[in-house]
Amino acid sequence: AQTVTQSQPEMSVQEAETVTLSCTYDTSESNYYLFWYKQPPSRQMILVIRQEAYKQQNATENRFSVNFQKAAKSFSLKISDSQLGDTAMYFCAFMINSGGSNYKLTFGKGTLLTVNP
């Protein structure tokens, strides 16, 4: 079974600073996808960034980037120039790309990020 662990239940950062959220996962699969989802107070789940395991290059989306260490099974999210609107719960998630039919997302417990003015 796949597991996703987010060891930081809560974090805070000052506006305009950089923060890194940690995520580790456990799987015996070699072909999979990793995701970071954001859930603001509105409760809407929003995809922040996605990484394909077979790609060595770390994904980047504007102020959001990941540090993907496949051997260490680590997938951290870096938010640069933090903004007040980044305040949200952040979930790390995992999906196997097995070619089969079970394309379910497995989520971590989440990290509550607060950006302070």
Add this chain to the structure above:
Amino acid sequence: DSGVTQTPKHLITATGQRVTLRCSPRSGDLSVYWYQQSLDQGLQFLIQYYNGEERAKGNILERFSAQQFPDLHSELNLSSLELGDSALYFCASSVSGTAKEEQYFGPGTRLTVT
């Protein structure tokens, strides 16, 4: 706005009752997923449908069932409700339900069982 709609937004009901949650996927999406978010269990995958057929099952209780209709909307039926079923239920959709596709989440239905 993800394009996925869910109704109702809020639902309050008593233990032992049955409710139906409805989801309309984004236009063109054939696959629908249901997730449950609770304080105890976090975010959990319940079930996936693709073009009317069940494709994958997760931690879905026997008291829960779902279906996807020919117009591609989906319903999640929860019966014999217990206090522990109180949660936020999300529906998500994607084009063909494969791993490389983004899943777009609806706003969720907040279920409170009293």
